[in-house]
Amino acid sequence: MTTDTTAGPDRQTTAADLEAAAVETFAGKVLGDVAGAHIVFMGAIGDRLGLFRDLAERGPATSAELAARTHLSERYVREWALGMTAGGYLDRDRASGTFSLPAHHVPVLAEEAGPTFLANAFYDYATNFGAQYQALLEQFATGRGAHQDAFPEAQEAIERFTAPWFLHSLVQQWLPEHPEIESALRSGGSLCDVGCGQGQALITLARTFEEATFVGYDVYPPAIEEARRKAAEAGVADRVRFEVADAAQAVPGRFDVVTVFDVLHDSHDPGAILRSIHDALVPGGRFVAVDINVPDDPADNVGPVAALIYGASLQYCLQVSLHDDGAGLGTAGLSYELLTKLATDAGFTDVRRFEIDDPINTLYVLTP
Ligand SMILES: C[S@@+](CC[C@H](N)C(=O)[O-])C[C@H]1O[C@@H](n2cnc3c(N)ncnc32)[C@H](O)[C@@H]1O
Numbered sequence: 446m447t448t449d450t451t452a453g454p455d456r457q458t459t460a461a462d463l464e465a466a467a468v469e470t471f472a473g474k475v476l477g478d479v480a481g482a483h484i485v486f487m488g489a490i491g492d493r494l495g496l497f498r499d500l501a502e503r504g505p506a507t508s509a510e511l512a513a514r515t516h517l518s519e520r521y522v523r524e525w526a527l528g529m530t531a532g533g534y535l536d537r538d539r540a541s542g543t544f545s546l547p548a549h550h551v552p553v554l555a556e557e558a559g560p561t562f563l564a565n566a567f568y569d570y571a572t573n574f575g576a577q578y579q580a581l582l583e584q585f586a587t588g589r590g591a592h593q594d595a596f597p598e599a600q601e602a603i604e605r606f607t608a609p610w611f612l613h614s615l616v617q618q619w620l621p622e623h624p625e626i627e628s629a630l631r632s633g634g635s636l637c638d639v640g641c642g643q644g645q646a647l648i649t650l651a652r653t654f655e656e657a658t659f660v661g662y663d664v665y666p667p668a669i670e671e672a673r674r675k676a677a678e679a680g681v682a683d684r685v686r687f688e689v690a691d692a693a694q695a696v697p698g699r700f701d702v703v704t705v706f707d708v709l710h711d712s713h714d715p716g717a718i719l720r721s722i723h724d725a726l727v728p729g730g731r732f733v734a735v736d737i738n739v740p741d742d743p744a745d746n747v748g749p750v751a752a753l754i755y756g757a758s759l760q761y762c763l764q765v766s767l768h769d770d771g772a773g774l775g776t777a778g779l780s781y782e783l784l785t786k787l788a789t790d791a792g793f794t795d796v797r798r799f800e801i802d803d804p805i806n807t808l809y810v811l812t813p
Pocket residue numbers: 593603604607608639640641642643662663664665668690691692693694705706707708711712713718
């Protein structure tokens with residue numbers, strides 16, 4: 446027991462006092478977390494309606510000026526701007542009443558696909574969680590999953606979230622660690638991206654490795670349509686082909702390199718996908734798998750990034766991976782230990798893990 450000097454010399458701090466103080470501290474943390482959730486909600490509005498971008502590009506504005514510039518209602522814009530100021534995202538000049546985006550917030554909130562852009566994460570949260578909340582409550586009772594069709598905006602949200610990795614890390618940092626993969630691509634090799642989504646990884650790779658050919662497969666037809674459109678727009682459609690295919694059935698063709706970027710943990714049958722990929726690799730080929738960086742024991746997976754990953758899992762990954770009696774690994778479900786087991790069962794002889802400079806992902810290279 447310690448002496449509580451604020452309560453007089455005779456007053457001792459009791460276990461009940463310590464308990465009350467702990468309750469108060471935890472209540473403060475919960476309040477901070479709830480405030481954070483509201484800030485994310487307001488951030489998603491600022492991202493979606495172009496308010497951050499407008500302030501970054503056209504400079505400080507009163508709520509009336511900002512509303513006029515973005516063709517929105519002044520009353521709503523004012524509430525948003527005051528809320529974002531309260532949350533520390535905007536500055537407000539008391540004399541002129543103008544709101545501004547501080548210069549060091551611009552890359553994080555207004556530079557789409559930049560290396561430190563994060564407003565895409567607000568968007569992801571608000572679109573997925575908001576749309577699916579009632580259905581998710583029911584799924585807690587039934588245990589059922591949801592088809593990707595239940596998340597009409599997820600493809601765009603995922604693309605916005607992953608595109609910066611491809612633009613700033615894949616070619617610059619991740620592949621140079623693996624010269625055998627680079628040399629296969631430089632000497633006219635073939636690469637297949639399984640679960641290619643809207644195609645950003647292959648479009649980036651095709652721009653860099655002009656001699657190589659690329660195929661992207663995805664089970665979700667709207668993603669493939671969009672990927673084809675974007676490849677044509679990027680002028681690489683002659684070397685990048687996108688096709689609808691369920692990789693759990695087969696990965697059609699034979700390739701020097703196969704990649705997957707954040708596919709296995711939310712897939713319906715990761716073991717079957719690994720078997721198809723194994724069969725699609727030429728002898729000496731390489732399989733590059735980027736997936737979430739999680740410890741083998743979930744008990745070690747704590748802290749803010751882990752909480753974010755479990756939240757994302759409930760919002761999307763767990764639901765789609767449970768669909769149709771799927772494996773349901775969830776966003777945090779594919780540890781090195783589990784990948785090694787599934788890959789060994791699928792016929793791979795070597796599974797290596799490489800730390801990459803990324804707060805969320807890790808990179809594996811597998812040899813058949
Ligand atoms: C989280 S998204 C990642 C998309 C893309 N690789 C990226 O990083 O932006 C997972 C993708 O895997 C696809 N997918 C899941 N299971 C699949 C399967 N069995 N065959 C092919 N694609 C699959 C989904 O349709 C979805 O587009």
